[in-house]
Amino acid sequence: QSALTQPASVSGSPGQSITISCTGSSSDVGGYDYVSWYQHHPAKAPKLIIYDVRNRPSGVSYRFSGSKSGNTASLTISGLQPEDEAHYYCSSYTRSSRVFGGGTKLTVL
Amino acid sequence: QVQVVQSGAEVRKPGASVKVSCEASGYTFNNYYMHWVRQAPGRGLEWMGTINPSGGSTRYAQTFQGRLTLTRDTSTSTVYMELSSLRSDDTAVYYCARDSRRSYYFDHWGQGTLVTVSS
Numbered sequence: 001q002s003a004l005t006q007p008a009s010v011s012g013s014p015g016q017s018i019t020i021s022c023t024g025s026s027s028d029v030g031g032y033d034y035v036s037w038y039q040h041h042p043a044k045a046p047k048l049i050i051y052d053v054r055n056r057p058s059g060v061s062y063r064f065s066g067s068k069s070g071n072t073a074s075l076t077i078s079g080l081q082p083e084d085e086a087h088y089y090c091s092s093y094t095r096s097s098r099v100f101g102g103g104t105k106l107t108v109l
Numbered sequence: 110q111v112q113v114v115q116s117g118a119e120v121r122k123p124g125a126s127v128k129v130s131c132e133a134s135g136y137t138f139n140n141y142y143m144h145w146v147r148q149a150p151g152r153g154l155e156w157m158g159t160i161n162p163s164g165g166s167t168r169y170a171q172t173f174q175g176r177l178t179l180t181r182d183t184s185t186s187t188v189y190m191e192l193s194s195l196r197s198d199d200t201a202v203y204y205c206a207r208d209s210r211r212s213y214y215f216d217h218w219g220q221g222t223l224v225t226v227s228s
Contacts, residue, residue, distance in 0.1 A: 003153065036214035038154075045204065045218035046154070052212050089154050093213035096168060098144065103153035 004029065004090055004101035011107040017078040020104045022090030023071060030071035034093035037066060037075045040103075041086045049088075050075060082108050111135040113205055115219040121226050126193040129222045131205035138186040139163040142208035144215060145179065145190045149201040159208065160188055195226045 005023040012018040022029065022037075029035055037050040048057055050066035053073060063078045073092075077084055085108045090101040116130040131143065145157040158169035160179040167179045178191045188205060203222045206215035 032213075034213040038215070045220055046215075048214060048216055051209070051214040057216070091154075091214070097170060098156040098213070100146075100154040100156060
């Protein structure tokens with residue numbers, strides 16, 4: 001199973017919005033509404049921020065939102081804050097297993 | 110509250126095996142699949158496999174077939190990840206992550222265990 005494709009890096013200034021894409025295939029992202037996103041700060045455990053394409057767990061800021069079109073899912077972070085600087089990973093269900101994206105480093109300028 | 114606590118860092122020589130534990134608490138252990146995910150230095154997250162604590166059935170990523178064994182001990186609410194024939198590129202942080210019962214995502218993660226493979 002090949003990893004999902006994410007941009008290696010994105011950047012934005014505080015208060016701006018950014019979008020991270022996650023491209024797969026009809027066997028994963030396009031085939032199921034089971035895309036999730038994780039925020040990963042160095043030396044910490046990954047944190048779930050979006051599940052089932054667009055749902056936010058309790059306690060996650062409304063500034064995080066998710067969507068999907070065809071084989072590509074997207075994570076949008078609005079009103080960027082310095083603490084948003086981290087790596088972000090998408091993940092999808094696929095044929096009784098899971099696959100992750102390669103990860104995107106978000107830099108808040 | 111839900112907690113998932115992993116065992117400490119390990120150092121192994123190439124060719125050896127390593128076994129990492131993941132102890133769960135704060136919920137009904139048998140009701141939630143547990144997954145293992147690793148991150149090698151400078152690399153992204155990689156799904157390794159999953160175990161159903163109720164019955165012990167497993168599924169492994171093709172990459173790890175033949176080298177990875179997931180087991181569980183229901184009496185201590187602990188799952189184990191054993192990786193054999195270690196190579197230097199198995200050096201990574203290994204995470205256990207609980208699967209959601211409602212859907213397909215990881216809702217609680219362990220703190221990670223660094224496994225270093227070096228001669």
